[in-house]
Amino acid sequence: MTEPQQLIAEVLVADTVPADREQRIAEAFRSLEITARTRMVPTRRSLGDVQWLVLALVPLQAFLSGLGSNMAEDAHRALTRLVGQVLKGGSEAQEPDRVLVLQDSATRMQVVLEADLPADAYQQLIALDLSQVRRGPIHYDRQRRAWRSELDEWERRSDSRTGDKP
Numbered sequence: 001m002t003e004p005q006q007l008i009a010e011v012l013v014a015d016t017v018p019a020d021r022e023q024r025i026a027e028a029f030r031s032l033e034i035t036a037r038t039r040m041v042p043t044r045r046s047l048g049d050v051q052w053l054v055l056a057l058v059p060l061q062a063f064l065s066g067l068g069s070n071m072a073e074d075a076h077r078a079l080t081r082l083v084g085q086v087l088k089g090g091s092e093a094q095e096p097d098r099v100l101v102l103q104d105s106a107t108r109m110q111v112v113l114e115a116d117l118p119a120d121a122y123q124q125l126i127a128l129d130l131s132q133v134r135r136g137p138i139h140y141d142r143q144r145r146a147w148r149s150e151l152d153e154w155e156r157r158s159d160s161r162t163g164d165k166p
Contacts, residue, residue: 007035007066008035009058011025011038011055011056012039012041012054012056014040014041015041015042017040025085026038028081028085032067033066034063053099055100055101057103058102059104059106060103060105060130061131063102075123077122079113080119082100099112099113101137112137124146134149134156136149
């Protein structure tokens with residue numbers, strides 16, 4: 001019987017993060033049995049006005065499915081803990097407007113995680129079928145209490161309008 005292959009994450013860390021915190025970020029991924037290969041990169045703006053602190057490239061569906069199967073009902077707590085450790089970095093205060101972005105290593109689909117997401121957001125994310133999303137990034141809409149991709153929604157509306165024309 002073969003052992004399941006351990007997930008590997010390429011983790012890009014903003015160069016504003018101290019070296020010791022980079023190590024804690026790698027340890028946070030290791031606590032979920034994910035090998036993190038960290039690399040410091042210049043700070044860049046992306047995703048509109050949101051600035052990521054950490055961008056982790058992982059096989060996203062395998063990562064989320066693995067959390068769900070390995071930890072049962074504790075999966076959302078593990079993901080909450082990972083996001084908190086990455087974004088708060090050992091201090092109680094999170095960096096404002098900084099996010100952890102999980103990016104699928106194959107499709108480049110991105111999931112934006114903020115430090116103060118409610119527990120049900122993580123539960124929904126673990127159960128989310130990413131194959132149903134055509135375009136990202138995906139973020140949690142607090143008003144709707146759901147994960148969504150605004151680009152995907154816009155594209156679907158646009159497709160339905162053109163389908164109505166002869």
